[in-house]
Amino acid sequence: MAEQLAADAFQEFDGSSQPPVPENVAIIMDGNGRWAQSRGLPRTQGHRKGVEAVRAAVRAAGELGIKTLTLFSFSSENWNRPADEVSEIMGLLKIFIRRDLADLHKEGVRVSIIGARDNIPSDIKPLLEEAENLTRNNTSTRLVIAFNYGSRDEIVRATKKIAEKAASGELKPEDIDQDMISGALDTAEWSDPDLIIRTSGEQRLSNFLMWQAAYSEFVFLDCLWPDFDKVELQNAIEIYHSRDRRYGGVKVAKAGA
Ligand code: IPE
Ligand code: IPE
Ligand code: MG
Numbered sequence: 001m002a003e004q005l006a007a008d009a010f011q012e013f014d015g016s017s018q019p020p021v022p023e024n025v026a027i028i029m030d031g032n033g034r035w036a037q038s039r040g041l042p043r044t045q046g047h048r049k050g051v052e053a054v055r056a057a058v059r060a061a062g063e064l065g066i067k068t069l070t071l072f073s074f075s076s077e078n079w080n081r082p083a084d085e086v087s088e089i090m091g092l093l094k095i096f097i098r099r100d101l102a103d104l105h106k107e108g109v110r111v112s113i114i115g116a117r118d119n120i121p122s123d124i125k126p127l128l129e130e131a132e133n134l135t136r137n138n139t140s141t142r143l144v145i146a147f148n149y150g151s152r153d154e155i156v157r158a159t160k161k162i163a164e165k166a167a168s169g170e171l172k173p174e175d176i177d178q179d180m181i182s183g184a185l186d187t188a189e190w191s192d193p194d195l196i197i198r199t200s201g202e203q204r205l206s207n208f209l210m211w212q213a214a215y216s217e218f219v220f221l222d223c224l225w226p227d228f229d230k231v232e233l234q235n236a237i238e239i240y241h242s243r244d245r246r247y248g249g250v251k252v253a254k255a256g257a
Pocket of ligand 1: 029030031032034035073074075078200225
């Protein structure tokens with residue numbers, strides 16, 4: 001796996017065509033509250049406007065040929081927000097799935113949800129399952145919604161799964177390796193993010209994809225999430241293309257270059 005990462009990193013781009021878009025892009029959609037507050041509006045209005053930016057981002061990802069788009073929609077820590085804000089966000093998620101699922105399905109988008117499932121509202125759980133089941137065989141963009149997601153929580157859940165197998169004798173502790181841990185995470189079915197974008201100028205992960213981000217490129221945009229659009233995504237991809245991914249290796253200059 002490490003060899004493959006290095007091989008990918010050293011694949012030379014010959015400059016004769018467009019550089020390839022990152023396969024897997026993840027976005028920390030931040031700044032809804034500030035967008036609203038700067039307009040004298042309640043924070044909830046920012047979340048409403050943020051849903052439009054979600055639609056724009058999914059559409060743009062499809063147009064640009066991004067294979068996997070992960071959107072951080074609600075963290076395991078976001079339950080600490082005021083009850084009315086949490087209930088507005090829950091309501092918007094329900095509306096988004098009800099209104100947009102058919103269109104996403106028509107576009108061939110496959111929806112997957114990551115995050116803990118045991119402590120989410122009982123009316124939301126079946127909607128998430130419906131979105132995953134309906135779109136299971138779709139093959140265009142994979143839209144991963146991180147909902148009730150926290151990276152530390154995900155790692156704890158993965159560790160418990162592995163520990164249970166060790167306790168029952170199904171595996172030996174010395175069999176545990178990086179691939180086994182990756183395979184026990186919610187993201188087991190797809191590759192790690194090549195590019196992680198965070199809007200709103202904040203420069204932190206806030207408990208997002210910490211294991212998976214080991215070799216991701218980070219792009220921090222000043223724009224607030226409700227203002228995010230295809231141009232902002234293209235801007236982030238351009239910055240990504242200016243980076244030199246080395247995966248801990250060194251780049252050897254080509255003979256004659
Ligand atoms: C992101 O916007 C949406 C969620 C975390 C659910 P915020 O609500 O965090 O907006 P700011 O950071 O307060 O501006
Ligand atoms: C991260 O944003 C979570 C989501 C975007 C869903 P937060 O606004 O919750 O993060 P902090 O509190 O600024 O670190
Ligand atoms: Mg925030």
